[in-house]
Every structure is written in C-alpha cells, then in structure tokens.
Amino acid sequence: xxxxxxxxxxxxxxxxxxxxxxxxxxxxxxxxxxxxxxxxxxxxxxxxxxxxxxxxxxxxxxxxxxxxxxxxxxxxxxxxxxxxxxxxxxxxxxxxxxxxxxxxxxxxxxxxxxxxxxxxxxxxxxxxxxxxxxxxxxxxxxxxxxxxxxxxxxxxxxxxxxxxxxxxxxxxxxxxxxxxxxxxxxxxxxxxxxxxxxxxxxxxxxxxxxxxxxxxxxxxxxxxxxxxxxxxxxxxxxxxxxxxxxxxxxxxxxxxxxxxxxxxxxxxxxxxxxxxxxxxxxxxxxxxxxxxxxxxxxxxxxxxxxxxxxxxxxxxxxxxxxxxxxxxxxxxxxxxxxxxxxxxxxxxxxxxxxxxxxxxxxxxxxxxxxxxxxxxxxxxxxxxxxxxx
Amino acid sequence: xxxxxxxxxxxxxxxxxxxxxxxxxxxxxxxxxxxxxxxxxxxxxxxxxxxxxxxxxxxxxxxxxxxxxxxxxxxxxxxxxxxxxxxxxxxxxxxxxxxxxxxxxxxxxxxxxxxxxxxxxxxxxxxxxxxxxxxxxxxxxx
Numbered sequence: 077x078x079x080x081x082x083x084x085x086x087x088x089x090x091x092x093x094x095x096x097x098x099x100x101x102x103x104x105x106x107x108x109x110x111x112x113x114x115x116x117x118x119x120x121x122x123x124x125x126x127x128x129x130x131x132x133x134x135x136x137x138x139x140x141x142x143x144x145x146x147x148x149x150x151x152x153x154x155x156x157x158x159x160x161x162x163x164x165x166x167x168x169x170x171x172x173x174x175x176x177x178x179x180x181x182x183x184x185x186x187x188x189x190x191x192x193x194x195x196x197x198x199x200x201x202x203x204x205x206x207x208x209x210x211x212x213x214x215x216x217x218x219x220x221x222x223x224x225x226x227x228x229x230x231x232x233x234x235x236x237x238x239x240x241x242x243x244x245x246x247x248x249x250x251x252x253x254x255x256x257x258x259x260x261x262x263x264x265x266x267x268x269x270x271x272x273x274x275x276x277x278x279x280x281x282x283x284x285x286x287x288x289x290x291x292x293x294x295x296x297x298x299x300x301x302x303x304x305x306x307x308x309x310x311x312x313x314x315x316x317x318x319x320x321x322x323x324x325x326x327x328x329x330x331x332x333x334x335x336x337x338x339x340x341x342x343x344x345x346x347x348x349x350x351x352x353x354x355x356x357x358x359x360x361x362x363x364x365x366x367x368x369x370x371x372x373x374x375x376x377x378x379x380x381x382x383x384x385x386x387x388x389x390x391x392x393x394x395x396x397x398x399x400x401x402x403x404x405x406x407x408x409x410x411x412x413x414x415x416x417x418x419x420x421x422x423x424x425x426x427x428x429x430x431x432x433x434x435x436x437x438x439x440x441x442x443x444x445x446x447x448x449x450x451x452x453x454x455x456x457x458x459x460x461x462x463x464x465x
Numbered sequence: 466x467x468x469x470x471x472x473x474x475x476x477x478x479x480x481x482x483x484x485x486x487x488x489x490x491x492x493x494x495x496x497x498x499x500x501x502x503x504x505x506x507x508x509x510x511x512x513x514x515x516x517x518x519x520x521x522x523x524x525x526x527x528x529x530x531x532x533x534x535x536x537x538x539x540x541x542x543x544x545x546x547x548x549x550x551x552x553x554x555x556x557x558x559x560x561x562x563x564x565x566x567x568x569x570x571x572x573x574x575x576x577x578x579x580x581x582x583x584x585x586x587x588x589x590x591x592x593x594x595x596x597x598x599x600x601x602x603x604x605x606x607x
Contacts, residue, residue: 197552210487210494211520212571214595216550221559224548232546232584274551276559277579324526325519325568329546329561452561452571 083169083180084302085310085462087116087295088423090401090416092257094408096289097190102133102143104185104291109144112293117305118179123295125150125177127168129160131186131411140183150177156319156456157448158358160184161294161416163458166315168296178298185291186411195287195412196220197275208322208453219360220284222452224276227363229329231278233378236366238278240381242269244362245282245405247389252402254431259286260406269362283362285403290410292420308427309465314347316340317458320451332364333457334371334445341443341459342373349373352461353439354425355396356418358446359403365389369396372445372459391434400425400434418444419460426464440464485598493523496535501600506538506590508566519568539565540590541607549579562588562604576605 089111096104105128113119123146132140137151150171156163161182168180188195199216202209230236246266252258264282272282302309317340320333342348349372357372359365366380374396375383388394401407401421404414422442424430445459482488482498500507508517513530517538524531547560558574560582574582575591587607592600 197550204486204490207491207522208520210485210491210599213487214601215559215571215573216553216557217559217571218550221548221550225546225559225561228548228584229546276548276550276552279548321526322519325517325570326527327561327569 081299081311081313082173083296083312084299085294085312085419085423086297086302086305086307087112087118087293088420089115089293090257090408090420091185091291091410093290094257094259094288095189096187101131101185101187102140104187104289105132105140105183106144108185108291108293109181109183112181112295116295116307118295120144120146122179123181124148125168125171125180127152127154127164127180127182129153129164129184129413130155131184131413150180156458158360158413159317159415159446159448159456159458160413162419162444162446162460163317163456165294165296165312165419165460166317166458169312169315172296172298178301180296182294182296182416183291184293184411184413184416186413187289188412189287189289193287196284212453217453218276219450220276220279222450223361223363224279226329226367226451227278227283227361230363230367233330234381236381238270239266240385241283241362241366242266243385243387244359244365244389245269247384247387247394248359248399248403248405250390251400251434252406254433255402255407258402258407259288260402279361285360285405285409285414287412288408288410290408292410292416294416294419310423310426311463311465312460313463314341314343314345314461315459316344317456319454319456321454322452327452329452330367332367332371332447332451333455334368334459337457337459338372338445341461345461345463347441347461352441352443353397354400354422354436354442355398356422356442356444357398358414358418359399359405360409360414360447362405364447364451368445368447372443391436397434397436400430400436413448415446415448415458418446422462426462482599485595487597488599494521497521498599500535500537501592501602504592506540506602507535508538508564508568509533510536517566517568519564519570541565542588542604544574544582544584544586544588545569546584547574547582558582560604570602572602572604574605575603581606
C-alpha cells in the first residue's frame with residue numbers, strides 16, 4: 077500500500093548543542109520533542125503516537141512517554157541503529173495511514189561526546205548470547221576497522237581512489253562553514269583529508285564523522301491536519317527499509333542495504349534518482365556515501381568515486397547537492413546516529429529554510445537515506461523520499 | 466555465568482572451551498570448539514543444499530534446512546579485505562578471509578608484517594586461544 081500523501085512532516089528540530097555534560101539524555105529527548113512540536117505549531121497534548129530507538133532511556137518508548145506524560149494510542153521502539161529514525165518515519169506514516177494515530181513524534185538524543193566514548197576506534201564486547209559474538213569478538217573489530225575494509229575492497233574492485241573519496245569530506249566541509257551550529261566549520265582540501273592521521277587502513281581521521289552530544293525530533297501527521305497548520309507541507313511519498321546481513325558468510329562488503337531500501341522507496345514514490353533535487357545520505361564514513369550513492373542508483377556500481385569527485389556534491393557547484401548542513405562528517409552525529417539529522421536537513425531544503433548559501437533553488441523532491449548498526453556484522457538501511465506540496 | 470564483560474575477565478584456570486561463556490551460550494556449536502582444540506577448522510555444511518555457511522548455527526541460513534553436518538575444512542583461503550588498526554598498541558590487522566570452501570569469516574591476520582598483506586593473498590588457519598578459553602581461527606600467510 078502506498079503511503080503517498082498519507083502523512084506529512086510538519087515539525088523538524090535539530091538540537092543546537094554539540095556538548096551537553098550538564099543535561100540528561102531524557103532532557104535532550106524532551107527538548108528535541110518540544111522543539112519539533114513548536115516548529116509544527118502543536119503541543120505534547122496533541123501527540124498520540126511516539127517512536128524512539130535504543131538511545132531512549134530504558135530500551136522502551138515507555139520511559140520517555142512517561143517523562144513527557146504522553147497520552148498514546150500507538151508506539152514503536154524499533155532499534156536499527158542510526159537509521160532507526162528513518163525507519164520510524166515509514167512506521168509512523170503507515171500508522172497514520174492505518175488510523176492508529178494522528179500526530180506522531182519521533183525523538184533521538186544522546187551524549188557520547190561528554191561521556192568520552194571512543195566510538196569508532198574502541199572494541200566493544202558484545203553480550204555472549206548474541207549469535208555472532210563467539211565468532212567475532214576475539215578479533216577486536218572496530219567500526220573504523222570494518223569501514224577500512226570496505227574502503228579497501230571498494231578501491232580494489234572498482235579502482236576508487238583516495239583523492240575521489242576525500243571529495244566527500246571536502247563537500248561536507250564546504251557546507252558546514254555556513255552552519256553556525258556545526259562542530260567543524262573550517263573548509264578542508266583533498267590534500268588535508270589525505271594527510272590526516274591513519275585510523276585504520278586506509279581510513280584517515282578526516283574520513284570519519286564527528287562525535288557529538290545532541291538530539292533531534294520529527295513530527296508527522298495526516299495531510300488534512302498538516303494543511304491546518306502554518307508550516308510548508310512536506311509529504312512522505314516513498315519509504316524503504318531492510319536488514320543487510322552477512323548472508324551466511326557470502327557477503328559483499330561494497331554493497332549496502334541502500335540497494336533494497338532505495339529501490340523500494342523510489343518504486344513507491346514513482347520517481348527516479350534523476351528527479352531528486354537534494355539528497356541527505358548518511359556519512360558515517362566518506363566511503364559509505366560513495367557506496368550508498370551507487371546503491372541508491374545515483375550512478376552505476378563502482379562509479380561512485382568518479383561521481384563525487386570535483387565538487388559534484390557541493391550545493392551550487394555540483395549536480396547533486398548533498399548533506400548541506402555539513403552532515404555527520406562536519407556538523408553533527410548525535411548519539412553516533414545520523415538518521416534523524418538527514419531527514420531534518422531534507423525538510424529544511426524542501427521548505428526553503430536551509431542556509432541561503434546552500435539552499436537548493438526550487439527544491440521539490442528530496443531523499444534521506446542511511447545505514448544503522450555496522451556493515452559487515454550486519455546492518456540495517458532505510459530510505460525516505462519527500463515531496464514539497 | 467557472568468554476562469558482564471567476558472573479554473576483559475581473567476583467563477579461566479583450566480584453559481579450554483568448557484569454561485568459555487561465548488562457547489557455552491551455544492551448545493549447538495560444541496563440536497566446533499572441541500575440534501578447534503585439535504587444530505581442526507570445522508564447517509557446518511547443509512545436507513540439503515550442500516553448502517557450508519559461516520558462522521556455524523543450528524539452521525542453514527542459505528536454505529533453512531536443519532540437516533547440518535560438521536565437515537573438516539581445508540583451513541586455507543584468501544584475504545577478502547583487511548584493515549590494520551594503526552593507532553592500537555600494538556597495531557593489529559582485522560580481516561575477512563574467504564575460505565577455499567566458499568564462506569567468508571572475520572579474523573585477524575597474524576605472523577607477518579601488516580605491510581605485506583594484500584587482497585587475494587593465500588592464507589592458512591592458525592588457532593589461538595581467546596582470553597575466555599576457546600580456540601579461535603586466526604590466519605597467517607600460506
């Protein structure tokens with residue numbers, strides 16, 4: 077069943093903090109929720125559907141629902157890492173379309189920066205009952221190590237170069253200079269990316285996203301309610317999600333779940349990559365942007381390096397304006413989860429509320445896509461396509 | 466059984482997989498760990514679709530059959546991808562190795578200078594004991 081025009085984003089809010097040692101995670105969730113509801117012209121009393129993931133205290137929507145004293149008819153605690161919130165958009169749109177709820181709130185928040193978490197470089201022991209744990213934990217895999225292998229294999233299979241890959245970070249930094257809240261606002265060059273210290277071969281420091289405290293929230297509702305509010309209408313017209321596993325040991329490290337989630341979202345929306353005016357594509361690592369752009373169909377498999385080179389992702393310069401807030405590479409990666417900020421910047425672009433220096437002219441169709449959890453041991457992926465009414 | 470953080474727990478007094486919490490949580494993999502004590506790499510192979518899979522489990526993830534059989538693997542393969550953690554002390558090399566029988570598994574490459582590792586390089590299994598007690602398949606240049 078198509079979700080087209082059955083649900084609209086009416087509220088979007090990115091918490092401005094990047095370091096919040098004096099706030100609780102629950103407070104950051106709450107402030108993000110209030111920000112998005114204020115943006116929509118709604119209040120907590122209007123919310124009857126609530127969606128959150130594993131970053132919410134207590135591993136259930138119950139505890140934040142209690143903190144905010146929500147009166148819920150529908151809730152969903154789907155946990156699929158950084159793309160959870162993109163999956164929540166699909167779940168919320170489906171719930172609204174089915175009549176389960178009318179005003180759906182999605183929140184994310186966390187404080188990995190103020191807690192000193194070594195997100196990408198430290199091995200974190202999994203619980204013993206996780207079925208892959210016995211077979212992988214000994215090898216001290218890190219997120220940087222996994223994406224290092226992905227980058228190396230992509231370079232091996234397709235001839236992708238370090239220079240091409242560095243252009244992803246360059247584009248993010250060009251956008252971030254215009255975002256006063258971005259953690260890293262200084263533009264960098266291809267040479268600076270390639271000269272930054274090695275983290276895990278061939279990943280360098282500037283290939284990695286930032287670690288920030290923060291949060292974000294989205295509010296969805298039915299089109300008729302959306303039209304009664306004062307904000308521009310952003311329709312959810314296509315969604316897709318998947319879980320991309322190790323496939324019983326027959327994995328391809330260069331391919332992502334974007335192949336499945338993107339195909340589903342484009343099919344539902346009835347549009348093609350060539351129709352997309354703006355794309356938010358989750359940039360946990362530079363190489364992951366390249367692989368996802370290929371898998372989403374913006375270019376052929378293996379052509380991603382050439383596609384992103386020479387500023388092709390820079391708004392006003394290239395053919396595909398991408399992550400115009402500075403993305404996870406420069407702006408924000410709250411709780412090590414980039415899904416919600418991808419949707420928020422897509423909404424800004426469609427409303428014409430992005431920074432004037434990066435605003436896409438007459439932006440009508442936008443995409444937000446991203447992975448969750450870790451490529452290799454198993455990752456989720458979600459894609460959402462939005463249309464301005 | 467401690468669930469807290471087994472990788473940093475002290476090594477058990479009687480080394481071996483019998484006390485290993487990771488091995489103990491999955492009784493269906495006992496035969497693998499017992500063979501590993503003898504330096505043998507076993508693959509869980511499906512008697513219906515005839516393909517081996519990785520990691521070993523109670524259901525064939527390739528066809529859904531539960532008719533599985535342990536078969537001794539050659540212990541040889543090629544490097545699919547690797548990444549050396551240069552900032553770790555000491556540095557170590559994370560890798561995926563594609564076994565000669567087909568499946569690809571996560572491992573570490575050992576017993577050689579990381580600068581000599583290449584995608585496609587032939588490698589051979591060498592077992593090392595994990596801190597929790599079980600023997601794990603590492604790989605070295607063949």
